[in-house]
Amino acid sequence: MAKSLADFLEELDRNAKLKETYLKNPVATATKYGLAEKDVALIRNKDWEAVQNQFENLGSDPKVHTY
Numbered sequence: 001m002a003k004s005l006a007d008f009l010e011e012l013d014r015n016a017k018l019k020e021t022y023l024k025n026p027v028a029t030a031t032k033y034g035l036a037e038k039d040v041a042l043i044r045n046k047d048w049e050a051v052q053n054q055f056e057n058l059g060s061d062p063k064v065h066t067y
Contacts, residue, residue, distance in 0.1 A: 005039040005054055
């Protein structure tokens with residue numbers, strides 16, 4: 001089962017090694033983490049508005065980071 005985009009972003013905030021890997025290659029890191037292709041596409045396309053919308057649908061506020 002694919003992991004959620006919210007889980008991935010929260011893990012990026014807590015896990016320095018994952019964040020370092022993400023900064024080098026965001027798409028490969030998201031894929032290896034197990035995100036669904038639709039979520040990987042959001043990262044590939046840098047569609048941060050769609051990412052924010054997913055958090056809003058969960059009823060939580062996202063932390064905004066620019067890497």
